[in-house]
Amino acid sequence: MSKFIEQPRYSCALGAQQSVVAIKRAVPIVHAGPGCSGKVSALIGQGEGYAGGNTIPCTNSSEAEIVFGGEDKLRGVIDGSLKVIDADLYVVLTGCTSDMVGDDVGQVTKEFQDLGQPIVYIETGGFKSNNYASHDGIIKAIIDQYVDKYAEQKEEKISGLVNVFATIPYQDPYWNGNLGELKRILEGIGLTVNVLFGTDSGGIQEWLTIPRAQFNIVVSAWPGLEIAIHLQEKYQTPYYHFPYLPIGGLETSKFLRNVVDFGKLDQEKAEDFITREEEKFYSFIERTADFMLEFRYGLPRTFYTILDSSYAIGFAKYLLNELGILPAAQYIIEDTPEIYQEAIREQFRNISEKRSADVIFCIDGGKVQEEIRANQSKHRSLILGSGWDRDLAKEINADLLIISVPVNYRLILNCGYAGYNGGLRAIEDIYDIVLNTYR
Amino acid sequence: MSKINIQAPEVMIRESRLGSITGFKGTAGQLVKCGNSGNLHDCSRSFSQCMGCSSGNAFCQLSMIQDAAIVNHAPVGCAGDFFGFNFVYRVGQMERDLPPVIGRYFSTNIEENDTIFGAIKKLEETIRAAFERVQPNAIFVTTSCASGIMGDDVESVTENMTKELEIPVVACYCEGFKSKIWTSGFDSAYHSIVRKIVKPPEKKSKKVNIINFWGSDIFTELLAKLGYEADYIVPFSTVKQLEKISEAAASIQICPTLGTYLGAALEQIYGVPEIKAPMAYGIAGTDAWLRELGKVLGKETEVEEIIRSEAERILPQLDEYRAKLKGKTCYITAGAAHGHALIALLRELGLEVQGAAIFHHDPVYDNGDAGADMLDHAVKTYGDTSNYNVCNKQAYELVNILKRVRPDIMIARHGGMTLWGAKLGIPTLLIGDEHFGFAYQGLLNYAERVLETLDNTEFVTNLAKHSTMPYTKWWLDQDPYTFLGGDKHVKVY
Numbered sequence: 045m046s047k048f049i050e051q052p053r054y055s056c057a058l059g060a061q062q063s064v065v066a067i068k069r070a071v072p073i074v075h076a077g078p079g080c081s082g083k084v085s086a087l088i089g090q091g092e093g094y095a096g097g098n099t100i101p102c103t104n105s106s107e108a109e110i111v112f113g114g115e116d117k118l119r120g121v122i123d124g125s126l127k128v129i130d131a132d133l134y135v136v137l138t139g140c141t142s143d144m145v146g147d148d149v150g151q152v153t154k155e156f157q158d159l160g161q162p163i164v165y166i167e168t169g170g171f172k173s174n175n176y177a178s179h180d181g182i183i184k185a186i187i188d189q190y191v192d193k194y195a196e197q198k199e200e201k202i203s204g205l206v207n208v209f210a211t212i213p214y215q216d217p218y219w220n221g222n223l224g225e226l227k228r229i230l231e232g233i234g235l236t237v238n239v240l241f242g243t244d245s246g247g248i249q250e251w252l253t254i255p256r257a258q259f260n261i262v263v264s265a266w267p268g269l270e271i272a273i274h275l276q277e278k279y280q281t282p283y284y285h286f287p288y289l290p291i292g293g294l295e296t297s298k299f300l301r302n303v304v305d306f307g308k309l310d311q312e313k314a315e316d317f318i319t320r321e322e323e324k325f326y327s328f329i330e331r332t333a334d335f336m337l338e339f340r341y342g343l344p345r346t347f348y349t350i351l352d353s354s355y356a357i358g359f360a361k362y363l364l365n366e367l368g369i370l371p372a373a374q375y376i377i378e379d380t381p382e383i384y385q386e387a388i389r390e391q392f393r394n395i396s397e398k399r400s401a402d403v404i405f406c407i408d409g410g411k412v413q414e415e416i417r418a419n420q421s422k423h424r425s426l427i428l429g430s431g432w433d434r435d436l437a438k439e440i441n442a443d444l445l446i447i448s449v450p451v452n453y454r455l456i457l458n459c460g461y462a463g464y465n466g467g468l469r470a471i472e473d474i475y476d477i478v479l480n481t482y483r
Numbered sequence: 484m485s486k487i488n489i490q491a492p493e494v495m496i497r498e499s500r501l502g503s504i505t506g507f508k509g510t511a512g513q514l515v516k517c518g519n520s521g522n523l524h525d526c527s528r529s530f531s532q533c534m535g536c537s538s539g540n541a542f543c544q545l546s547m548i549q550d551a552a553i554v555n556h557a558p559v560g561c562a563g564d565f566f567g568f569n570f571v572y573r574v575g576q577m578e579r580d581l582p583p584v585i586g587r588y589f590s591t592n593i594e595e596n597d598t599i600f601g602a603i604k605k606l607e608e609t610i611r612a613a614f615e616r617v618q619p620n621a622i623f624v625t626t627s628c629a630s631g632i633m634g635d636d637v638e639s640v641t642e643n644m645t646k647e648l649e650i651p652v653v654a655c656y657c658e659g660f661k662s663k664i665w666t667s668g669f670d671s672a673y674h675s676i677v678r679k680i681v682k683p684p685e686k687k688s689k690k691v692n693i694i695n696f697w698g699s700d701i702f703t704e705l706l707a708k709l710g711y712e713a714d715y716i717v718p719f720s721t722v723k724q725l726e727k728i729s730e731a732a733a734s735i736q737i738c739p740t741l742g743t744y745l746g747a748a749l750e751q752i753y754g755v756p757e758i759k760a761p762m763a764y765g766i767a768g769t770d771a772w773l774r775e776l777g778k779v780l781g782k783e784t785e786v787e788e789i790i791r792s793e794a795e796r797i798l799p800q801l802d803e804y805r806a807k808l809k810g811k812t813c814y815i816t817a818g819a820a821h822g823h824a825l826i827a828l829l830r831e832l833g834l835e836v837q838g839a840a841i842f843h844h845d846p847v848y849d850n851g852d853a854g855a856d857m858l859d860h861a862v863k864t865y866g867d868t869s870n871y872n873v874c875n876k877q878a879y880e881l882v883n884i885l886k887r888v889r890p891d892i893m894i895a896r897h898g899g900m901t902l903w904g905a906k907l908g909i910p911t912l913l914i915g916d917e918h919f920g921f922a923y924q925g926l927l928n929y930a931e932r933v934l935e936t937l938d939n940t941e942f943v944t945n946l947a948k949h950s951t952m953p954y955t956k957w958w959l960d961q962d963p964y965t966f967l968g969g970d971k972h973v974k975v976y
Contacts, residue, residue: 124530
């Protein structure tokens with residue numbers, strides 16, 4: 045299969061610099077060519093934040109570092125970063141130049157680690173993988189090189205404490221909102237929740253409690269799984285895997301009940317929370333039902349998905365089971381490793397009790413669009429895609445909800461689609477777009 | 484000696500072609516003097532923050548050619564700027580009444596295996612796919628650090644594909660590591676266009692090339708008064724249009740940082756005269772620029788009339804603005820030539836320019852004409868500017884300086900810098916449209932916006948109260964140039 049990409053919808057391994065930016069008071073130190081960091085920010089960044097964007101220290105590798113090696117330059121920039129940038133954690137990430145030349149970044153970083161500096165490194169040369177894969181690498185690097193060293197009472201588990209590995213910050217444009225909702229609902233059933241990234245996390249102090257979790261929760265088709273397995277081996281922490289983003293009443297309740305079973309949590313307390321949340325959620329659904337049934341000018345009846353697998357499954361289940369919108373072609377764009385593809389297919393085979401949907405793995409957005417054009421649904425449809433899909437939507441008369449990067453047509457702050465609240469938000473956003481098409 | 488050689492696949496980078504630098508502290512006058520005497524030294528920084536690279540600047544010029552497709556021979560991350568430029572492209576279509584089309588950009592997606600075995604096959608496949616899907620009239624292949632280090636023979640591939648597909652398939656060499664000056668990427672894009680797209684002139688036309696980005700249309704009216712037609716290049720042009728730019732009556736650059744190479748190449752190879760004058764910013768600059776334009780186009784009388792009537796039109800209002808702006812202080816951060824232009828413009832308005840952080844410095848342009856040095860013009864016309872720092876987007880230096888200087892307003896020309904004014908509670912203005920400050924009207928345009936920004940302090944005051952500062956107290960107490968050192972002599976140019 046060809047592997048070129050028209051309309052890229054993710055970044056390279058170095059894209060994980062944004063996972064660092066997403067940790068409170070953490071700063072990436074990029075050992076790469078001069079434009080790399082900015083290009084990551086351009087695609088998936090959401091403003092400077094604390095020390096992202098143009099604040100990110102970088103060696104800006106030039107010809108001299110290619111020819112003579114870039115270790116000295118890196119040493120200087122790390123030294124400067126520690127002095128100039130006020131941060132709790134520094135993460136050195138490499139780019140293509142360093143990895144191809146073979147700089148010993150581990151050794152340079154170690155010099156600073158030995159001085160007791162909170163610094164870790166990871167090789168993220170762009171050609172090595174994409175940011176879906178390298179995100180796990182970042183977490184692993186921080187755990188192995190920092191958390192493990194500085195965490196106290198690692199052996200003593202804290203009852204009810206969980207680490208959640210859910211979305212990939214910034215690659216998921218709604219990461220912050222999604223993590224906020226996941227934390228809210230898991231707290232609702234009695235857990236103490238480390239989300240590790242974003243405004244609802246406790247920064248580095250929270251990371252230091254990772255080893256003490258009672259169990260880990262992976263909410264994702266596959267990113268995050270490697271970390272959970274690693275933590276199981278390292279700290280004997282069991283993990284529960286929910287293989288997509290739970291959206292809306294059905295899936296969120298299912299997710300929570302599974303967590304309750306897995307963690308042997310207080311059932312009564314959890315059921316109490318779930319009941320209250322469902323009541324609220326479905327009271328809104330009830331309010332919209334007559335609109336959905338009666339609106340005479342046309343609402344989307346089928347949907348195309350051009351998303352990563354965690355979103356694709358989550359939205360497909362929600363749209364079908366709770367809004368009655370039927371799946372058309374489902375495209376998954378994150379370069380899913382083959383070992384995970386069958387499980388994703390299986391999810392689509394049982395997308396509802398009576399229905400299955402085909403799923404196509406394809407990283408080339410241009411090809412996806414050609415196929416959709418050639419195979420248009422005869423009903424008004426909804427596209428869950430990215431900014432790249434704007435003309436396609438117009439051409440085939442579809443409504444476009446932008447879920448995937450690049451998102452340039454939306455400004456996102458704390459919006460999220462996970463959980464009960466995310467489900468309601470999705471309805472508002474979808475029908476806002478639909479209703480806006482009428483004059 | 485001219486450094487323009489379109490036989491060579493690659494254009495020399497600015498450091499070696501023009502002696503350009505990215506590190507300097509002093510005054511504007513000192514910089515000009517060093518530059519003129521061939522005594523310019525570059526300084527490197529032992530601590531630095533992320534910059535831009537050539538590939539982005541090359542892409543920004545090539546990606547909006549209406550009937551071309553672009554193949555970026557790189558890992559997928561290098562394509563991170565695709566959509567941003569696609570967005571600019573599409574907004575520009577709206578402004579120019581062009582039909583909505585999407586930019587057709589492809590990444591060869593270089594992966595680990597490719598770095599061992601090379602990615603020539605992949606590149607060929609991608610070029611073929613781009614051809615089949617887009618049916619373009621040209622395909623540009625932009626390179627990357629990875630493809631450069633791997634040593635893929637992009638030149639042979641593009642030559643073979645040109646034969647196979649019977650359209651120009653053109654390599655544009657813009658590996659990020661090659662130059663510290665990302666505007667070298669403009670030169671790479673223009674070199675590829677002059678080398679493989681532009682055809683020798685068959686006749687002279689009444690068109691004037693406007694080497695520009697995607698600013699508002701201000702040249703059509705001006706040139707119409709002189710009996711000429713504005714031909715905006717390179718964004719929003721077509722391959723056919725670019726083939727003919729050798730036939731133009733003249734070339735105007737909205738900014739020599741952008742157009743130095745293309746302007747000079749068209750003059751030296753095809754005899755298209757370039758307007759070599761200070762940029763049309765501030766009154767003296769605009770007068771000089773217009774007179775040069777009149778001379779080149781043979782329209783001196785008409786130009787004198789424009790100068791007279793425009794002066795009459797704007798001077799009363801300008802004086803009003805000057806009275807209001809008197810005593811106000813400002814600090815500037817911008818790319819090179821545009822930064823020089825802003826110094827002239829703001830001083831013309833009577834603001835006190837307390838300093839500037841300018842991204843790089845070209846001591847001379849490809850035309851070799853000292854008359855085109857806008858910084859020299861600004862210093863001679865308005866006096867020296869102190870705290871002149873050549874600083875390639877190093878926000879840490881900027882914050883440190885701003886905290887000391889505390890201007891009434893910060894004027895920025897590029898993204899990523901404004902925040903540092905605002906976070907300190909300093910009203911900050913960024914004008915996106917690069918033609919906004921041009922000529923006489925530009926003075927009024929800027930004056931109005933500067934006054935508006937000075938007045939609108941609510942937002943920055945509140946933001947300053949609630950925002951964080953990632954720089955250490957230690958750093959903010961240091962000399963801003965603490966990390967700038969290690970003078971490196973730049974080879975003679």
